[in-house]
Amino acid sequence: xxxxxxTPRHLVMGMTNKKSLKCEQxxxxxxxxxxxxxxxxxxxLMFVYNFxxxxxxxxxxxxxxxxxxxxxxxxxxxxxxxxxxxxxYLCASSSLGGGDDNEQFFGPxxxxxxx
Amino acid sequence: xxxxxxxxxxxxxxxxxxxxxxxxxxxxxxNLQWYRQNSGRGLVHLILxxxxxxxxxxxxxxxxxxxxxxSSSLLITASxxxxxxxxxxATGGIQGAQKLVFGQGTRLTINP
Numbered sequence: 001x002x003x004x005x006x007t008p009r010h011l012v013m014g015m016t017n018k019k020s021l022k023c024e025q026x027x028x029x030x031x032x033x034x035x036x037x038x039x040x041x042x043x044x045l046m047f048v049y050n051f052x053x054x055x056x057x058x059x060x061x062x063x064x065x066x067x068x069x070x071x072x073x074x075x076x077x078x079x080x081x082x083x084x085x086x087x088x089y090l091c092a093s094s095s096l097g098g099g100d101d102n103e104q105f106f107g108p109x110x111x112x113x114x115x
Numbered sequence: 116x117x118x119x120x121x122x123x124x125x126x127x128x129x130x131x132x133x134x135x136x137x138x139x140x141x142x143x144x145x146n147l148q149w150y151r152q153n154s155g156r157g158l159v160h161l162i163l164x165x166x167x168x169x170x171x172x173x174x175x176x177x178x179x180x181x182x183x184x185x186s187s188s189l190l191i192t193a194s195x196x197x198x199x200x201x202x203x204x205a206t207g208g209i210q211g212a213q214k215l216v217f218g219q220g221t222r223l224t225i226n227p
Contacts, residue, residue, distance in 0.1 A: 002157065002159065004157070006157075031213060033213075040219075041219070042216075042217045042218060042219045042220075043158075043203065043205075043217040045214060045215070045216075048213055048214075050213075055213075056213070056214065088155065090157055090158070092157075092158075094213070096213075102146070102148075102207050102213050102215060103148065103160050103163055104158075104160065104215065105160065106150075106157035106158040106159070107157050108156050108157045109155070109156065109157050111155065
């Protein structure tokens with residue numbers, strides 16, 4: 001148990017549905033991340049939030065909409081997704097300190113299937 | 116791109132043997148990290164080595180870093196069945212330490 005939880009663990013949705021993924025960290029961190037992990041591809045960074053402010057959007061399509069209401073919670077709102085968006089979506093958090101080390105703590109992921 | 120590339124892509128050994136995985140990257144880094152992922156689960160941080168370090172140990176793990184060759188290796192000694200997982204290297208760049216760039220991973224199988 002890493003202190004980062006994600007819900008739901010599995011999600012099946014149609015291309016016209018709207019759903020949200022939730023992430024919560026209990027580690028007192030101030031940075032949170034969304035990653036996408038597809039089969040046979042490296043882990044892809046999607047978004048970075050520092051102190052609730054988005055600092056990185058890695059050219060992610062607008063059908064993915066992140067929300068960070070506070071340093072402990074992160075959401076990923078999904079709408080009109082495509083089958084190629086099916087993947088494992090991982091949330092992570094880290095502490096922004098004075099150094100450059102950036103050990104990240106990952107949640108268990110949400111396995112998303114788009115039909 | 117400073118993407119890390121792991122080698123081999125898959126490794127299968129007998130329990131008790133040592134497992135060595137390699138990672139190469141392309142640009143200057145601030146640190147290099149190794150993570151483990153059990154099937155369909157999140158990643159677990161194993162060890163971090165800074166660019167000014169050459170070797171680091173943690174329990175049965177030994178990591179080396181050669182910045183001149185832009186490469187790192189992860190050695191797991193006395194492997195156990197529970198070590199079966201995918202192992203990823205991730206590089207933290209000097210431009211932005213938060214932007215970890217992950218390799219495609221090595222799938223390690225420990226046979227009992």
